[in-house]
Amino acid sequence: MSQSTTYVPEPALVKGNHTFGSITALIADISEKPAPTWWYIAFGAANLLLGLLLVLIGYLVYEGTGIWGITNPVGWGWAIINFVWWVGIGHAGTLISAILFLFRQGWRTAINRFAEAMTIFAVICALVFPGIHIGRIWVAYWMFPIPNSMQMWPNFNSPLLWDVFAVSTYFTVSLLFWFVGLVPDFATLRDRVKSKLAAKIYGVLALGWTGGNRQWQNYEKSYMILAGLATPLVLSVHTIVSFDFAVSIIPGWHTTIFPPYFVAGAIFSGFAMVMTLMLIARKLYGLKDIMTDDHVEKMNLIILVTGNMVGFAYIMEFFIAWYSGVTYEKAAFINRAMGPYAWAYWTMFLCNVISPQFFWSKKMRRNIKVSFILSIVVNIGMWFERFVITVTSLAQDFLPSSWGYYSPTWVDIGTYIGTFGLFFTFFLLFLRFMPMVAIAEIKMVMPQADPHHYDEKHG
């Protein structure tokens, strides 16, 4: 039998000829050994920013939303932009863990834990905003369908209500999914830690995991089911967030392209955020053998693809605005590109459409510095995308008499920066006390897990 094809071996997902034991040590040691100095500095800084956020929220509750830059006609400003931006970032985690799991993409195991954690924290940051951006914060619970003596239900026609359900469901399922994945690793930590208290806490979290055959069977099944549940949510949550805009009648919002465009944008920004955090973490914790350059390249490919999808949507919006023949729609888009917010539009275009084009080159895809810088550029671009959609459409709609211009106040800016404090406080705690890579799962994709190496010659 002549060999007509040559087998191209998959590059190993874990480099450095690790053993199971050394992998466990590599990851679990981070939680067990004293934290490095930089961690304390970063945690302190994050806490300061978190404090800023809490102070500004207190100020907001005391004074009212007037301290922000919102106005007539721009009723939604940075709060909603930040909400959509953080929710968008929160997409990558579940996409990586659920969809890539179902597609049997083994490389996901190196980053899924990490990305899921990021998702949870990003969604927490996002959830801050719908609660505080309303005028009367103390009655925010009226958005939930709670039975009450007034027999007053929320308005099920409102996309904001759909948002409440979509985001809270997404948050719940993501949290469960993350936790289920963590159970075997909690057990590993429980067995390794020296402190009795830590062992107790990890023990509780490990839910009595012993690593038995039956447990593994149940675990894998439940993980699969949760992955199946989470998959449609990845698509639904940002679809519904996009409905906040698409269901309205404002030119520039009233667009059917929004759901796929928002989902693509969310994956785009989520992957960029994972990239940013991953490149920092693998440098600081020396995890290059697990989060390899191959991972970086694969993620950059996804950024390239979703970036182009977003770019296509930008251009398609203009085409439809022209093709529809609607005066107001046309004016809205001409205004975006040439009006008072043109600077924001072209910042967005440059960051989201032009910058990912570097990744057509393999050299660039594998260049860590380029990847790091572009991952940040993409998230700046995605923030501006939400700014452009939210603000430019509202600032100049149907009647030119009510046109206005929105600019943020220092409180808007401070609140946004403050959410990074919230995010990094959680994230640094996660890095410190939880296994940041799925120890159990990564072992399954190591070369050592496959003694036959799937080499045809070995039959």
Place this chain on the structure above:
Amino acid sequence: MSTTETKTYWRSLNELAKNEEYQRFVDREFPEGASEFNDGYSRRNFLQIMGASIALAGLAACRKPVQKILPLTRQPEYTVEGKPVLYASAMPFLGSLTGIVVETNSGRPTKIEGNELHPGSLGGTHIHQQAAILDLYDPDRARGITQGGEARTADDFAVFAGQYFTADKRVAVLSASDSSITLNRLKADFKRKFARATWVTYDAFGEENALLGTQMAFGRKLRAVPELAEARVIVSLDDDFMSSGADSVRRVKAYSAGRRVMATTDTMNRLYVVESNYSLTGTNAEHRIRVKTSEIPLFTFALAAELGVAGFAGYSNSWSGHAELKTLAADLAAHRGASVVTVGDEQPAAVHAAAAGINAVLGNAGRTVRYVELPHAEAGDQHAAFTQLKADLSAGGYDALVILGANPAHTAPGFAEVLGKVPTVVHLSTHEDETTKALPAGGWHVPMAHFLESWGDGTSFTGVRSVVQPMIQPLFGGWSAIEVLGTIVGGAKATGYDLVRATWTGGDWRRILHDGFLEGTAFASASTSFSGGAVRTTADAYVPVAGLELSVRRSPHLLDGSVANNGWLQELPDAITKITWDNVLLVSPTTARALFGLEYPRSQTVRPPDSEEPVARITVGEESLNLPIWVVAGHADDALTVYAGYGRTHSGRIGNGTGVDTYPLRNGLAVSATVRLTEHTYPVASTQDHHSMEGRPLIREATLATYAVNPRFAADMVKVPGPKVDGAPISLFNEQVFPAGEPQWGMTIDLTSCIGCGVCTIACQAENNIPVVGKKEVKRGREMHWIRVDRYFSGDLNGSPQVVHQPIPCMNCELAPCEQVCPVAATTHSDDGLNQMTYNRCIGTRYCANNCPFKVRRFNFFNYPKLWLEEVNTPEVVQMAMNPDVSVRFRGVMEKCTYCVQRISRAKIEAKRTTDSKKPADGAVKTACQQACPSDAIYFGDISQSDSRITQVKTNDRNYLLLEELNIRPRTSYLAKLRNPNEATA
């Protein structure tokens, strides 16, 4: 001090609580019986007991006026709590009196409406009438009499007046022009008593020039009263008669009646306006001729010569033979006896005289313009008299000066120094103003009573006599002008009621109070014969300002500055510039380019909240000041306009420091000025930045001729796409079902009638307790007005563009986009077709405002009512101005127009009670904006009744819906705008 202060106003419930029975009632928590579980006491008893308690409390504690005042309603003996009582009265304004109806709630006046019976009002109002209610409750008003800054009692002043004002004293009186018959009577007594006395009528912007003009033309001071209803061609020479003035409501009523088009066969009058600055009247003109203010006399003289006015034979100047002037003259000549030429009060006397000549030669006198005798006009040139008085006062020619209602230290620069040289000054004014501060040591200041809290009388512009009856005891111990003068003349404290009764000896007193005026009264018409000699001499000698001119004009909102402390007026956007809270340097695009290198339109479509305008330094003679530059299309070139009345230093917390005092630059109507651009900038808060309609079919306009050919031009401008059921496009959402028994409310605004004055905005603000938010918030775009007037320019911005106005209230869409997106159902539809706002349910997501295509929803970003009502030392005073039928909204809540739902509910309850139908009779409900409108541009009513006025209007061929193609089905529609231009100029 503080206890007397709190006692000067009455009727807080705290005060009622002083009554023992009420106190016991409160202490009990439940009334007698209610806590005893006694079956004999029902809920009705509870109400009876409470009502009785309050009534008794009222008898014991309230300080109602002791004199009889009679309401317009038929049952004065009952006062039903919660039900407003209407009283007819009259408002003194710029030297005349106009009939009004005052709504009082529990003894507090809360709203002013026009008096439909009064010939000077006919039910309409202007912005200052609507805003006057806020002046009453201005907490910054002067409280109590002072002498040299020390508090004095009323008796102290009476004693002083009796002892000091002996017949040998040399007394000068400086009075704002006042039509009061009683004041006129006392003036005669005054002149009899003091042999060496002088009386000077002083207004910063008065009608003195007009009177001197008729003196020049006819030999004696007469008042020209235009009858615009009869005129087919109206020519305004710098006469902004639509901005609120002594006679504006009557003129606007007549003007709009003369151009009301309901069918293609109807005709319209034609308005020509010759002016420099773009005025409200100018925006309504068919043809507006831009002429520098100082050249308007030349234009008038040339027009007089063109029309062959006596004395103008052989006269010519640079405007003679001008194309626009010739067309205008031809149009006038074609409408002899049916045209009228009016002149702005501030133009020189010769212009008024020349216009009188034009009206005479056209045969208009006696038809479209009447000349009437003015009994209260002071003889002689009052400008000269004022200058003489200043000189005499400086030279020590007088023992005492009495200032009645004027503020010369602000409006006449240099007067403050003169005041210091007068031994004794008595100053009557509402506030402790600039003049009060300039009083010499020992000078008396008497707080002036508001017209809603004092007795008075007077005549309307045309001479209709009215009595002013008080609605409430003076809040701050104020005196009226007649009381001060009566005390000085009589030597003992005089009460307004006695003084007025002494004047009104004949006639049915009760009837006069009830109707608000004495029927059949008017100024006597004068027979006139024009002589052109004096005019011609003046015309030959007249030289306009060469080069750049500056004109200091009366502010359309703040007037001469006397109402600068009124937040409603400060925050009402200017009709043309839409600027609030400031005065600016108005300049045409061409001149701005030449002088400052500023481009217009600006590259920015809208101004960011932190934007600032360039500032110019203006120099006239020795005086210089800085003002922000504002380019206004349509202003005459080579000319600058600034408004006076701003930059007050002692007006109160609202007026102090807003804008710049421009009186120092004022030296006649127009003066030569130099300007230069400074490096400074200054923030200016304008509510509408964008000038253009961007080609969108928002205001649909055509000429009368086009309309006659194509009556449905407006509706045909937009085609609604998509499949339709019963002629209406289909909707994704379930359509509202409107029950048959309910009325269905709808509104229509006739853009042909609307003049853009903004009275609807203030009427709405007064009716609906809308807070004032201040310049900073307006700059951020957070003004709260529920109905705004949009303004767009069209035509050549560097030439003579036209301006259109469009009032925008909530459209109460049947398929309201705001309702669909509210997550908590705080905004919903009522069975009678209102888009309701449930404040209690609103959580403030602002999604509804975002989704409103008209952007009529207003959000309480801060706790505006609290900031507004409570940041003064006596919040109860401002709170008294609130309408008790409308809740005051809390922070974080959305609000908007609901077609005055409180008025609708009141009428529905009344209809249900009397006819057992929920549908009130046609015309029973009037929205506040509709009622206030002087041009009757707003129609409102029940569209479910086929014979109602609103249904007929909505079937008019000019009817169209704004943004109809969105399928939101607005209940508010518009009648397209028509103009009637002269074909000869087209």
